[in-house]
Each structure stands twice: as C-alpha cells, then as structure tokens.
Amino acid sequence: xxxxxxxxxxFAALIAALGLIxxxxxxxxxxxxxxxxxxxxxxxxxGARRGALAVLLFLGLVALGLPLLAGGRGGLGVFxxxxxxxxxxxxxxxxxxxxxxxxxxxxxxxxVAAIASVVGGIGGLYLVxxxxxxxxxxAGLTEALVTAMAPFMPGDxxxxxxxxxxxxxxxxxxxxxxxxxA
Amino acid sequence: MISLTSPxxxxxxxxxxxxxxxxxxxxTASLFLSETLTMHVGAVALTVAFYLIGGVAFAKSGxxxxxxxxxxxxxxxxxxxxxxxxxxxxxxxxxxxxxxGMANLVTMTTRLDEMIVVLEWLMTPLRKLGVxxxxxxxxxxxxxxxxxxxxxxxxxxGQSWKARSPKRAGWRIVAPFALLAxxxxxxxxxxxxxxxxxxxxxxx
Numbered sequence: 001x002x003x004x005x006x007x008x009x010x011f012a013a014l015i016a017a018l019g020l021i022x023x024x025x026x027x028x029x030x031x032x033x034x035x036x037x038x039x040x041x042x043x044x045x046x047g048a049r050r051g052a053l054a055v056l057l058f059l060g061l062v063a064l065g066l067p068l069l070a071g072g073r074g075g076l077g078v079f080x081x082x083x084x085x086x087x088x089x090x091x092x093x094x095x096x097x098x099x100x101x102x103x104x105x106x107x108x109x110x111x112v113a114a115i116a117s118v119v120g121g122i123g124g125l126y127l128v129x130x131x132x133x134x135x136x137x138x139a140g141l142t143e144a145l146v147t148a149m150a151p152f153m154p155g156d157x158x159x160x161x162x163x164x165x166x167x168x169x170x171x172x173x174x175x176x177x178x179x180x181x182a
Numbered sequence: 183m184i185s186l187t188s189p190x191x192x193x194x195x196x197x198x199x200x201x202x203x204x205x206x207x208x209x210t211a212s213l214f215l216s217e218t219l220t221m222h223v224g225a226v227a228l229t230v231a232f233y234l235i236g237g238v239a240f241a242k243s244g245x246x247x248x249x250x251x252x253x254x255x256x257x258x259x260x261x262x263x264x265x266x267x268x269x270x271x272x273x274x275x276x277x278x279x280x281x282x283g284m285a286n287l288v289t290m291t292t293r294l295d296e297m298i299v300v301l302e303w304l305m306t307p308l309r310k311l312g313v314x315x316x317x318x319x320x321x322x323x324x325x326x327x328x329x330x331x332x333x334x335x336x337x338x339x340g341q342s343w344k345a346r347s348p349k350r351a352g353w354r355i356v357a358p359f360a361l362l363a364x365x366x367x368x369x370x371x372x373x374x375x376x377x378x379x380x381x382x383x384x385x386x
Contacts, residue, residue: 002379003371005317009324010332010367014360016325017332034356041360057321064297064322065186065289068329073250075186075289077282080210082274083254136214137258137274143265147257162353169357170364177364 004050007179011042011054012061019070033070036156039090040121040163043097044113045170047180051094059087082139083148085132089125096120101167101180109171109181114164121163122156185294186286188243192236194291199300202288210281222273225280232287240290247286251278298322317380328366335362 015038042051058068067074079087097120104112126149133144171178194202213225233241255275262271298319305315336359343351374380 002374003368005321005380006324006367006371006374007364009321010328010363010370012321012325013328013332014363016329017336017359017363018356020329020333020336034353037353037356041356045360057318057325060301061322061325064301065292065294066326066329067186071250075247076206076285077247077289080281080285081251081254081278143261147261162356166353166357166360170360173357173361174364177368 004179007046007177008050008054008057011038011046011051012057014038015042015055015058016061016066016068019068020072034159035070036090036121036125037159037163037166039094039125040097040117040160041166043094043099043120044101044116044163044167044180045178046094046098047102047182048095048098050179051098052091055091055094059090062087082133082136083129085129085136086125088132089128092128093121093125096124098180105181108168109178110164110168112164113167114161117160117163118157121160122153125156186247186289187293188236188240188290190236190240190243192240192291194232194236194287197291199292199296200303202292203300206284206288209284213277213281217273219269219273219276222276222280226276226283229280229283229287233283236291244283244286244290247290248279248282251282255279294326320380324370328363331366332359332363335359 015035018034018038039055042054045051046054062068062074063076063079065075069078078084097116100116100119101109101113104116130141130144130149133139133148134141137144139147167178171181176182209225213221216222216225230241233244236244255278258274259268259271262268262274302315302319305313305318309315336355339355339359339362340351343355
C-alpha cells in the first residue's frame, strides 16, 4: 500500500519536475518538453491503473493552482481552453500505454514500451484531444488535425522512442520498480 | 512550492472558494452556450473589470498568465483568416480570453489550502462509497513536497553532465533521474511504514 501510493505520488512529482527543467533540445534543434514523455513513462513503468492515477494526481494539483505544467502554467484556466482535451487525454494515454506493456509480455521491453507509448501516448491521447477540440472550439476534423495535431506529431514520435529506451534502462537498474512487469 | 495565488490581496480573496468555483462554472457554461458577439464582448469586459478591481499590478500579473495562450490564438486566427471565416475566429478568441481569464482569476485569488478543502468536500460521496480518500490527501502532500526536491535533483544531474561534456544533457539524464525518484519513493514508503503506515481517518 505505502510503496504503491508513494510511487504514484513520486511519478506525479516526476511529471511536474520534467516540466520544470529546461526544455530538451534534440540534435536537429527541435525543442520538446519532456512532460508528455513523463506521461508515457507513468504508463510504461507503473502500469495502466497506477500510471493513470499518477497522471490524475498531477492534473488535480494543476487544477488546485500549482504551476506544474511545462512553462510554469497551471490553475483552472488551462482546463477551459479547447486544448484541454490534451490534459484530459493524459490519464487515458498513461492507462492505454500501461495496458499494452502489461499485456505484451514477449519481446524486449525497449521495443514494447516504445510501441505502447505510440499506441497510448499518441493514439490514446489524440483520440481524446481531437474530438474534444472539435466540440469545444468548435472545429471540423481537418481543422483539428491541421491546427492541433500536426504540429506536435514529430516531437511525440521521438518522445515515444525515448520513452522506450528510458523504460528499458529503468528496468535494467530497478526491475522491481517497473510495476507494469512485476 | 510557489502556487499561482496572487500575493496582492483583492476583495475576491475573501469570497469562499466553493462559491467562486460555482460562479466560475456558471460563467464558463453560459459563455460556451452563447453565440452573440455582444455576450462575448461583455464577458471579456467583465473579466477585465474584475481584474482591475484588484488594482493595476494585479491586472498586469493576470495578463501575464494569459501569455501562453497567444500563440494558440494566433494559429486559430490564421486558420479562420485563411478559410475566410474571420468573424468566427474573433468570437472564439474573445470566448477563450474571457473563459481562461476568469478561471485564472479564481486561481489567483484562492489559496491552495482552500482549494484542497473544496476537493475534500467534493470527495465526500466517494468516502461514503468506501474509497480511501485519506490516501489522496497524503499523495497531494507528497507531490507538493517532492516536486521541488526532484527538480533540484534534475538540475544537479544536468550540472554533472555539463561538467563532463560540452553538449547539453538532453534526454539521457531522464533515466537516471527516474531512478532517483524511484529510490526516493522506496525510502519514503519505508519511512511511512515505520511510522505506522497510511491509515484512513474513516477506518474503512
């Protein structure tokens, strides 16, 4: 009980801290925030249920007024934009990512976690974010895809690959902490 | 940790958090249901007026909190200009400025502990259903305490990387960073267990 609760809480803090540290710039000069990679890691490391709980905890604190989103954003205002679907999609993303890692037991973890991150962290996320944007903005599908999805796609794919590498590294060092495989 | 609550005292600080949140929900819902330009301009004017009640300095810091919104609004406006639907673009821009501005106003005038009290009240039905909501309060405290601790550790990791390489650390420090968090979690869990573990105040 204590261990799981603390792991969930510390991963919520990890998502926050990943938003606080300076942005990661890739070799090609594309700046990405590490925060959405934190969402993927919650799923790949903690598994579906606990990963989603960590993300919910993180979002709860953002709503209560802590500036934990990348760039020091937070408060209730971030939940009232048409892009809030990305925030509401975060727990779904972590859940689906975790579910894939829990289900697919064969193959190396690096590969499985990367694929899970694509399925959950990108597929699951946009499955919530795009319809939400279409309803709240309101916008057509093309508009939503062009203005809310296309700009983030390259960065998201890179993050999924990195999430796979990082998950494998964590598993190598602390196998017992990777609850999705425990 | 520094929350987004404004240190500049306004009359809004005295209004109970639950009342503010209720009014905010009403305001946002009616804003999203309305379609006339007059309503939207009125909503923005009301928001600006509320900020000015707090004084010019308060209004300025409120305006600063809207800064991340501008690039997104620029994309929206661009889309509407290109697709020849500029009036709709203006309407959505006004809607967003009012909705986000008003929500930020509540955040800026409500302390974290007041918000947590509202959250605990909202969780009452869950507690009656047997959910251990006491764990939620402990988890919140842990996150609030450990976010700056982990951010500090990430900074140290970045510095030790820089001491060895001319390049920036980048993603390679994320794995050791996550391991630090995991090790911290093990220690904290042990400390919690040693002090009697997490008990639920309802005894459920």
